[in-house]
Amino acid sequence: MYNFEYKNPxxxxxxxxQISKLNNEISPDWKILIIYGGGxxxxxxxxxxxxxxxxxxxxxxxxxxxxxxxxxxCMKALDVVKKENIDFLLAVGGGSVLxxxxxxxxxxxxxxxxxxxxxxxxxxxxxTRALPMGTVLTLPATGSEMNGNAVISRxxxxxxxxxxxxxxxxxxxxxxxxxxxxxxxxQVANGVVDAFVHVMEQYLTFPVNAxxxxxxxxxxxxxxxxxGPKILKNRKDYNAAAxxxxxxTMALNGLIGQGxxxxxxxxxxxxxxxxxxxxxxxxxxxxxxxxxxxVRRKVKEKKILQYGERIWGICEGTPDERxxxxxxRTVEFFETMGTxxxxxxxxxxxxxxxxxxxxxxxxxxxxxxQNEIDHRVTRAILAxxx
Amino acid sequence: MYNFEYKNPxxxxxxxxQISKLNNEISPDWKILIIYGGGxxxxxxxxxxxxxxxxxxxxxxxxxxxxxxxxxxCMKALDVVKKENIDFLLAVGGGSVLxxxxxxxxxxxxxxxxxxxxxxxxxxxxxTRALPMGTVLTLPATGSEMNGNAVISRxxxxxxxxxxxxxxxxxxxxxxxxxxxxxxxxQVANGVVDAFVHVMEQYLTFPVNAxxxxxxxxxxxxxxxxxGPKILKNRKDYNAAAxxxxxxTMALNGLIGQGxxxxxxxxxxxxxxxxxxxxxxxxxxxxxxxxxxxVRRKVKEKKILQYGERIWGICEGTPDERxxxxxxRTVEFFETMGTxxxxxxxxxxxxxxxxxxxxxxxxxxxxxxQNEIDHRVTRAILAxxx
Numbered sequence: 001m002y003n004f005e006y007k008n009p010x011x012x013x014x015x016x017x018q019i020s021k022l023n024n025e026i027s028p029d030w031k032i033l034i035i036y037g038g039g040x041x042x043x044x045x046x047x048x049x050x051x052x053x054x055x056x057x058x059x060x061x062x063x064x065x066x067x068x069x070x071x072x073x074c075m076k077a078l079d080v081v082k083k084e085n086i087d088f089l090l091a092v093g094g095g096s097v098l099x100x101x102x103x104x105x106x107x108x109x110x111x112x113x114x115x116x117x118x119x120x121x122x123x124x125x126x127x128t129r130a131l132p133m134g135t136v137l138t139l140p141a142t143g144s145e146m147n148g149n150a151v152i153s154r155x156x157x158x159x160x161x162x163x164x165x166x167x168x169x170x171x172x173x174x175x176x177x178x179x180x181x182x183x184x185x186x187q188v189a190n191g192v193v194d195a196f197v198h199v200m201e202q203y204l205t206f207p208v209n210a211x212x213x214x215x216x217x218x219x220x221x222x223x224x225x226x227x228g229p230k231i232l233k234n235r236k237d238y239n240a241a242a243x244x245x246x247x248x249t250m251a252l253n254g255l256i257g258q259g260x261x262x263x264x265x266x267x268x269x270x271x272x273x274x275x276x277x278x279x280x281x282x283x284x285x286x287x288x289x290x291x292x293x294x295v296r297r298k299v300k301e302k303k304i305l306q307y308g309e310r311i312w313g314i315c316e317g318t319p320d321e322r323x324x325x326x327x328x329r330t331v332e333f334f335e336t337m338g339t340x341x342x343x344x345x346x347x348x349x350x351x352x353x354x355x356x357x358x359x360x361x362x363x364x365x366x367x368x369x370q371n372e373i374d375h376r377v378t379r380a381i382l383a384x385x386x
Numbered sequence: 387m388y389n390f391e392y393k394n395p396x397x398x399x400x401x402x403x404q405i406s407k408l409n410n411e412i413s414p415d416w417k418i419l420i421i422y423g424g425g426x427x428x429x430x431x432x433x434x435x436x437x438x439x440x441x442x443x444x445x446x447x448x449x450x451x452x453x454x455x456x457x458x459x460c461m462k463a464l465d466v467v468k469k470e471n472i473d474f475l476l477a478v479g480g481g482s483v484l485x486x487x488x489x490x491x492x493x494x495x496x497x498x499x500x501x502x503x504x505x506x507x508x509x510x511x512x513x514t515r516a517l518p519m520g521t522v523l524t525l526p527a528t529g530s531e532m533n534g535n536a537v538i539s540r541x542x543x544x545x546x547x548x549x550x551x552x553x554x555x556x557x558x559x560x561x562x563x564x565x566x567x568x569x570x571x572x573q574v575a576n577g578v579v580d581a582f583v584h585v586m587e588q589y590l591t592f593p594v595n596a597x598x599x600x601x602x603x604x605x606x607x608x609x610x611x612x613x614g615p616k617i618l619k620n621r622k623d624y625n626a627a628a629x630x631x632x633x634x635t636m637a638l639n640g641l642i643g644q645g646x647x648x649x650x651x652x653x654x655x656x657x658x659x660x661x662x663x664x665x666x667x668x669x670x671x672x673x674x675x676x677x678x679x680x681v682r683r684k685v686k687e688k689k690i691l692q693y694g695e696r697i698w699g700i701c702e703g704t705p706d707e708r709x710x711x712x713x714x715r716t717v718e719f720f721e722t723m724g725t726x727x728x729x730x731x732x733x734x735x736x737x738x739x740x741x742x743x744x745x746x747x748x749x750x751x752x753x754x755x756q757n758e759i760d761h762r763v764t765r766a767i768l769a770x771x772x
Contacts, residue, residue: 001628003401008394014645015389209625211612212633215605223598239595242387246645247598255641259400259632 001210001259008253010146011172014246016238018174019046019136022053022090025172026134030087031058035077035101037065037093044182046138050092060084065093068274068281069100071116071154077104078115081131089133091170094187095142095194098135099150102168105130119152119161127165134172138179140245141191141282143198143252145173153275160271175249177241185232188244189337190282192228195248196221196333197285201264202257204293204303205369210260217256218310223247225311228337265367266292269378272356279346286334286341291381292373293327299370343386353382387596387645394639396532397558400632402624404560405432405522408439408476411558412520416473417444421463421487423451423479430568432524436478446470451479454660454667455486457502457540463490464501467517475519477556480573481528481580484521485536488554491516505538505547513551520558524565526631527577527668529584529638531559539661546657561635563627571618574630575723576668578614581634582607582719583671587650588643590679590689591755596646603642604696609633611697614723651753652678655764658742665732672720672727677767678754679713685756729772739768 013021026032034050041047051059062077080086081104091101107115109129117125137145144150149164180188203217224247230240250256269292270284279287293304301319308314308326317325331341340346359365360375367373373381399407412418420436427433437445448463466472467490477487493501495515503511523531530536534555537548566574589603610633616626636642655678656670665673679690687705694700694712703711717727726732745751746761753759759767 001401001625001632003404005397005399007397011391011393012644013391015387018389209629211629212605212609212636215608216602219598219601219605222601226597239387242645243595243597246387250598258398259628 001208001213002261004258006254006258007166008146008169008255010170010253012146012175012249013172014175015242016176016178018176019049020053022050022134022136022174023057026054026057026088026090028057031060031085032088032090033077033081033084033086034059034061034090034092035065035097035104036061036063036091037067037097039063040182041092041138044138044179046092046136046179050090050136060086065097065100067096068151068153068160068278069096069103071103071119071152072156074100074103074107074152075115078107081108086131089131091133091135092138094137094139095144098137098142098144098170099152101133101135102130102144102148102150103152103163105133105168106163106165116154118163127163127167130165130167132171133168134174135170136174136176137245139183139187139191140175140180140248141194143195143249145170145175146249146253149252151271158275160275175245177238177245180231180241180245181236183235185338186280188232188235189339190280191248192224192232192244192337193286193334193339194282195251196224197266197282197289198251199224199256200289201266202260202262204300204307205261205263206299207302207306208260213256213258213260214306216250218307220247220251220256221311225333232337261369263292263369265373265381268365268367269356269381272359273348273352276352276355277346277348283339286339287343287385288381290327290331290341291384293323293330294384295377295381296368296373297323299368299372341385343382350383350386353379356382387594387599388647390644392640392644393552394532394555394641396556396639398532398561398635399558400561401628402562402564404562405435406439408436408520408522408560409443412440412443412474412476414443417446417471418474418476419463419467419470419472420445420447420476420478421451421483421490422447422449422477423453423483425449426568427478427524430524430565432478432522432565436476436522446472451483451486453482454537454539454546454664455482455489457489457505457538458542460486460489460493460538461501464493467494472517475517477519477521478524480523480525481530484523484528484530484556485538487519487521488516488530488534488536489538489549491519491554492549492551502540504549513549513553516551516553518557519554520560521556522560522562523631525569525573525577526561526566526634527580529581529635531556531561532635532639535638537657544661546661561631563624563631566617566627566631567621569621571724572666574614574618574621575725576666577634578610578618578630578723579672579720579725580668581637582610583652583668583675584637585610585642586675587652588646588648590686590693591647591649592685593688593692594646599642599644599646600692602636604693606633606637606642607697611719618723647755649678649755651759651767654751654753655742655767658745659734659738662738662741663732663734669725672725673729673771674767676713676717676727677770679709679716680770681763681767682754682759683709685754685758727771729768736769736772739765742768
């Protein structure tokens, strides 16, 4: 096991009815900005629950954070934060709203120029201060509710970049599984696939003798495989919703990745597909992961074999045959959830692969647990998924 | 799954060499009291590492916290805290030193009379303030390094009582697996058994459809079963030490117990055996747990069968036969670790069972996940272990 440092002070309030406890977590003296997305919170009753819990509070609202939150929109929210002297940000929505709010929280206390510097690779800036924020999660998927990471897109340059800091960990996150009841199929599928791939990126590398981390990761994978189809079939299965929601949080609150190598190539490549074609984040992961598994089968051999055996019961055949089967079962799971896994489904052709290849070559991008995935390997991975 | 609230802000610094980072975690302006136990830290080099890391700091020391930390000794430490105007407590040792330090931390800011009130059931007091504390763990076992619980004994009344508060969660805990190298067999065995039973107390109850919590619990059990004998055989197996240490922390940092029923009858009964006979805490658990499993087999049936199948591969036979086998394998594991599981080994007879029965009857003690273990059931459990 590698050395590690881990601290996760996010307070989780989990279960039905927990939104009503919002006022226990926020000082009545604070000026609050509620940040939300496209307005689904008005239809599913979450907005009404939040407003009721915050009766008597000084509340301003900002809506319209996009599914891939943009720098441009976040900067508009920042204007409101400054104009209204906001003390506390309350993100109400899915991972995109939460990520956008993290960027706004950091940008609000950033004093060295354009907050884009927080994200841009050339001038990466360490965020040490941010406005305090809380979240009411309405879409299990990204794990953003219990970590300090955010991904932001810039429309003008077709870029999708991330930053991370303990300063933007939510003070609290409310996870009410009943918010899942009104989600469309596609968002449920995206959430399950996103969480699944988060686990895979921290698990499917090479062994470092960390059996507990492995088993916790496998526990999340098995739970998502069992509960994902249940919640897709019956949106009001409370236990399936709860298990899906808790699995998505545990998939990316940092715990299973402590003391082990991590990959994240699937995310790095997937972000480019979103940037160029607007494909849903989770759907890009379902495309790219099988390609990473196939092209990187030698480096990942031991862990893919363990994954095949413990998750899918694949014990027969040569290592290569078992790896083929493990990839096939993974693809089948994504497709069963209604998530396409081929670039062709989206009309993405070799010309996009060339664009990504060139961008990675220019940036000297190196991905994967051993920094061996350069622009050429990236081409091979994407070509495998045409 | 049940509703839950969870927050664990303890910062973990895990791995070899991490003690040297102590000075990053403690303000140089603070007056520090180092609290330790019987002096093993002088032999294993931990004291020297701590002192080196704290060069230039204002440090006072207090040694002699017992294996079952007593109120009487903690009150002596409290005198030092007050006399020296201590700002920060640094516990260096095993779970007993950590538990004692938590009590001292709470007692230091307790203003309503005798700090014994923090522990005594009649006048249980909610602890909301405590001196800040950190820990350097030298014995994986209790999980005290990442929770807000402590167990304290009172010599004069032969009582062993506990308290819990977020206020006594350590600010940080340093977990260096190399501290395991110098532990005697008995302490390694105790640590493995203690951690194992902590998991069982949160797992072996009744199903509430919380598959991820189950799998995380099972992951810890399997890891302890694999790594326990390894570290017992070769004390300098770093990976086995690291996996044992991380498993013990994860067993009782609260995470696996979220959203599920919890038992703790084994601990409640075990504490009495320590109070009356001074038997090591972990050894009392190894005695009592098989009795709880046997006597409570109906209430726990579904989970014992799941435990038998997933942990020991027991799939054949009637439910009762499978439960018998699961209990037998559990006993065998404890005995393999060198931990006796019968009261007779310690010369404990029916007269002690009567004393415990009478004490529980007087106190109206009700234990277990459904509060159904009264003094009569307690007698049956202990009689099963003579």
